[in-house]
Amino acid sequence: MSENQLYTRVSEFLSLEADLLDHKAYDEWLALWEKSGLYIVPVEHDVTDFANHLNVAYDDDEMRQLRIARLSNGEAVSTVGAENTVRTLSRIRILEASDELVTVRCAYCLYENNKNGVRAFPANVEFILKPTEDSFLIQQKVARVMKSNEHLTTVSYLF
Template sequence: MTEHNTLAALNAPLAKAIEFIWHEAALLDNKDYAAWAQLWSEDGVYVIPIDPDTRDFASSLNYVYDDARMRALRIERLSAGHSPSAVDAARTLRTVSRFNLLESSGDVVEVTSAQLLFAYKRGVHTPMAAELTHRIRFGQGGPRLEQKVVRLINSTDSLSALGFLL
């Protein structure tokens, strides 16, 4: 076995997580929110905290703190065409890289990464940078997100309305 193959075998959980994270980014860029919703476990939580250092999301003020019900409502708002931000939603393009394996125990993998997102709407490009943390459970029914945390580098600044998912 070559050194590259050995590293790939040792990092198989990380490689599977990276593939999952890239797939999620593509779904979001393509506005395939129904498929994105299927990536989540029933008790999964999607969080965009304001405080860059918080670990207690439930007791902190967040831009987003979505359980399954709130994710479904957000997706409905983005997809139904009733919201002005959904009718003229920004086009997005994400690059996700700099992956770091935090945990790999049993069927759970936790990974941090860096995301650069560019949104384009009405002739204006808006760049956004964030550190992502994905907690993914690889089970019988396929991989499912248990938690996704998006830590925007400018989270303590005033942010414009976001008409897309991060």
Template sequence: MERFASQTTLRPEAERADLLRRVEQFLFLEARLQDTHAYDEWEALWADDATYWVPANGSDTDPERQMSIIYDNRSRIGVRIDQLKTGRRHTQTPRSELARIISNVELVDQVDDEINVRANAFIFEDNLRGETLWAARNEYRLRIVDGGFKLVRKKVGLVNNHKPIFTLSFLI
């Protein structure tokens, strides 16, 4: 395992900087696909063994034993996308206008072809109910595949997940 947060001589600085730039570009792409409701393209970013998790009531919960806002395996991600594409999600009629900022991207570590990454996200949502601001601390596991990345795990830690969340019906 190679740790990125500490000073290391295992990976040259230029190589780390290039990897960080590539990871950031991938996260920016994912954000754009979410914001523009490009559901099929977003779904294609996921690996076959993926997990998409939005915990409730804190960030260190056990999704197998405690309630989550979202806890999807790869199959369930596909079902979620199919539901969004039907146009019958009443809280998304019309669709929310979304704009998100991804920042504070950190390479945490790398084990073989998988990279653990942290980033913050700020999402502006505008719909018929009004405007909502969402903030999250995200954790990602990305797998290097054919020179690009696939999402293996995404954990969206909403900073207000200890409060009631009434209408989270878009791709967070």
């Protein structure tokens, strides 16, 4: 596969991932994941040893499923009022690519319509993707959200 073809496929995949979250297609979103994959929102942006640090979110397969249930089942008062979101992504850069794994970093912004107004959560997001026959599975997604190392507001969404 040429560099351009890889870039196009990666870009399409990243757009798909964001689109599924914006449109609350959570089952399809869960299907994008490698079972051993980790979804991480670290507190400190320079951390790489996530397991041995406190994170804002550190979701393995089980926690991802529980989080999706929480976002969907109407039991959580903070998610019931959560309206639509818009995720934009750009500045996509492939950092490393092999037949087994592709590491890609992008600029990412989640806009949420909260009762207090529209809030923006800009982030640097890094994916480690595992190529499949016609797409990818997510091995790791790390969202380094601006201000996570200072103070956030509460968040009713996935980054």
